[in-house]
Amino acid sequence: MxxxxxxxxxxxxxxxxxxxxxxxxxxxxxxxxxxxxxxxxxxxxxxxxxxxxxxxxxxxxxxxxxxxxxxxxxxEIFPRQYSWFAELVIDTIRDDAGDEVLKKRLDRMGERIADQLRAQNPPGANRQKQVEKLAKVMEGMGYNTGGATVGEGKPVIEADNCIFHNLAMKNPDICRFDLALMARFTDSKIDHQECMAKGGNVCRFKFSPKPKTSS
Amino acid sequence: MxxxxxxxxxxxxxxxxxxxxxxxxxxxxxxxxxxxxxxxxxxxxxxxxxxxxxxxxxxxxxxxxxxxxxxxxxxEIFPRQYSWFAELVIDTIRDDAGDEVLKKRLDRMGERIADQLRAQNPPGANRQKQVEKLAKVMEGMGYNTGGATVGEGKPVIEADNCIFHNLAMKNPDICRFDLALMARFTDSKIDHQECMAKGGNVCRFKFSPKPKTSS
Missing domain, CATH: 1.10.10.10 (Winged helix-like DNA-binding domain superfamily/Winged helix DNA-binding domain)
Known part of the structure; x- marks a missing residue:
């Protein structure tokens, strides 16, 4: 740069x-x-x-x-190869342990960060408030969300900057990290309705109550 | 930026x-x-x-x-978090598999890249020539080497830009990747005489013949 x-x-x-x-x-x-x-x-x-x-x-x-x-x-204005390095590590995990282990690990990474963020942020009164909190947290990470909105009666976050863009372009599994983080932070089911790594103009996430698991 | x-x-x-x-x-x-x-x-x-x-x-x-x-x-001029992400993946490997596995994996990553680079570059006639080739390859990656020199009769590379700087500051094991890459590419033993992640002005690598392993 x-x-x-x-x-x-x-x-x-x-x-x-x-x-x-x-x-x-x-x-x-x-x-x-x-x-x-x-x-x-x-x-x-x-x-x-x-x-x-x-x-x-x-x-x-x-x-x-x-x-x-x-x-x-x-x-940091001089050349850096963090994205390439992260890609190499991800490839190594896949080669060593397989696709399923990689996916689980990305999920777990997102959940771990969500737990840390929850510990630092007082819980919102309801899902909409909690999604608004998440939008602010993501703004701080660089996602450029401009806050949460409402679509079809449900909370929505739209981000127009992907902080892992090159990685996600090479390997769409990377989005699992974001989705796991958001799901855990808001205790929601997430619909990834549009994705910049797949040619979308923004990343659009819709938050719904988690489906009840039958016992 | x-x-x-x-x-x-x-x-x-x-x-x-x-x-x-x-x-x-x-x-x-x-x-x-x-x-x-x-x-x-x-x-x-x-x-x-x-x-x-x-x-x-x-x-x-x-x-x-x-x-x-x-x-x-x-x-890519907008905020990116590749370095943080790479750090998270590295931490997860260490948490899951331990320090020794992480180190071995970093070594293996460096060796894999060295093998790819060797396949793309015709071998140098001797160690000095091969180190000069390596210096050029590293220049292309962004290390800012300015070529190889000679110190105390041995080939030396000095780089004043660390392409993994933030990562290496947080976790000096990252340098194992570079060292494994350089050792394999030149079939040498590497002395990491000075390191930017440890406060050095440059990273200085000296290349010697590998010690013979006794059978």
Missing amino acids: INVLGQRQQDLLRLLLRNKGGLTVDELSRQLEITRNAVRQHLASLESDGLVAPGISRPSGGRPEQLYVLSDEGK | INVLGQRQQDLLRLLLRNKGGLTVDELSRQLEITRNAVRQHLASLESDGLVAPGISRPSGGRPEQLYVLSDEGK
């Missing part, structure tokens, strides 16, 4: 990547061959984007010199 | 996220309340960054209307 920045800011960030202890304005100015004022302007802009942060001050002969470092977010 | 773009370009990308089938210049102009020329300039800039692409043309009464859509890369 670094390519969306201007060339000079890219060069500055690459210098900080190569010097993780940080660099001073003077050092950046020398290495980029631009004035210290220009360096300061770039640093201010990158700092306000959250990509750069002031580091420690280095003692020098006179005034200690301020170092600038990549922030955690700044590091 | 979308926050490093200007506000108008963010708004434009968010409209395309909500309308995955695409929007025309006219529709974008109306919804963003800016001129069609301004829309065209933003689209040109976003297209050259690889975030937006022309979609299909929509038949209309007169001339068919060109639609613009998010590219695959453009979708």
Whole structure:
């Protein structure tokens, strides 16, 4: 994603990547061959984007010199292969243990996270309230839900950003994780009416009471 | 990462996220309340960054209307949780099967990828040549190696970008994947002399002949 920045800011960030202890304005100015004022302007802009942060001050002969470092977010602007890695691990589980074990494991992962989230959030008074809580939690994860609505008398969540998009495109079983999480959190049956990984415009989830299991 | 773009370009990308089938210049102009020329300039800039692409043309009464859509890369500028997901899967393997199984699985994943890469790349004439090949392969993955060097008479690779950084910070066992990959690809013993996940400035790998196993 670094390519969306201007060339000079890219060069500055690459210098900080190569010097993780940080660099001073003077050092950046020398290495980029631009004035210290220009360096300061770039640093201010990158700092306000959250990509750069002031580091420690280095003692020098006179005034200690301020170092600038990549922030955690700044590091993450460089290439990452998390999606590929997750895919490899998922493939390995399937190869070792088979499809059914993989599916069960994805279900269990979703349920475990739902239990953690339930412990952190007071329960809603009814299903609609609980789905509204879930929509907020999902908003915080990045799903871009814009809250819960009602469709055909039942609570509905629509998300237009899939936080696992590449993974779900490669392996639709990944959606089991989300569905298990939502079902457990709201104690509902979920209808996945539309799915972005299958070409949908959004992911649309409808929440109904769980069917009674006959004894 | 979308926050490093200007506000108008963010708004434009968010409209395309909500309308995955695409929007025309006219529709974008109306919804963003800016001129069609301004829309065209933003689209040109976003297209050259690889975030937006022309979609299909929509038949209309007169001339068919060109639609613009998010590219695959453009979708990925919105929040993703691949690293968290990979972490969850890794934790589940450890919980289910224990530390030793997890380590073996990471080793096996690295070896499997090394075998695939060896099949795609003709072997180097000697260890140094083979390590140089590996450095190029790693460059392509995003490690930022700048090629292989020689240290104390042995081939060395230094990478200043860790493509699994967040994962490796949470769980240093992740490095086993890289080490297994490199060892198998070069048929070498690897010394991980410095590691970014442990506060190093780079990851530094030294390659030696494998110790002979006594029969």
